[in-house]
Amino acid sequence: MADIVDPAVADYVRAHATPADDLLRGLAAETSTRYPPDAGMQISADEGALLTMLTRLTGVLMAVEIGTFTGYSSICIARGLRPGGRLIACDVSEEWTSIARTYWAKAGLADRIELRLGPAIETVRALPADPVIDFVFLDADKTGYPAYYEEIVPRLRPGGLLVVDNVLRHGQVLDPRDASSAAVAGLNDRIVGDERVESVMLPVRDGVTLVRRRA
Secondary structure, X not given: OOOOOOHHHHHHHHHOOOOOOHHHHHHHHHHHHHOOOOHHHOOOHHHHHHHHHHHHHOOOOEEEXXXXXXXXXXXXXXXOOOOOOEEEEEEOOHHHHHHHHHHHHHOOOOOOEEEEEOOHHHHHHOOOOOXXXXXXXXXXXXXXXXXXXXXXXXXXXXXXXXXXXXXXXXXXXXXXXOHHHHHHHHHHHHHHOXXXXXXXXXXXXXXEEEEEEOO
């Protein structure tokens, strides 16, 4: 396991992003208390700020989140939607997403977010095949990343944005030794060679790739 960015620098970066508000801090604290072994799946405050900014910059009306957990990232995305926008949140856990529902309501966002429980790949495949999605955040089972990608890209509108989380796997993509790291490393290579898109990989937390559908 490698520190992609020196921990002191990472703390400095986090301190110089728009801070999380009381609601997001409360959600993060509750998640850490109730699910300590799984709390690492929750995105950091600076990554949340990035999601909100990207959503606002791209004028998103239709967004999809693959992997919701307790709802932190979905709140950040939904806050950046244009008036009338909506987010489809995909997850398999009723328990985790029950917390998300509570915080969506507290944030006044329940009317913008539609939760679809079940295997996310089935949810995505059931979406219209037309390129109408403006924004996707992918942060789910890593072995499923290649399949999610192939279903998502054709559904992105020209100029639409896919944000892929955990693309560095704490450095394990350099020498994959498990199925998850191998799947992510394979997708990283696939993205670079995909003429349908343009992309940039950022060393934010565990690595984030921005994938923009070409016109």
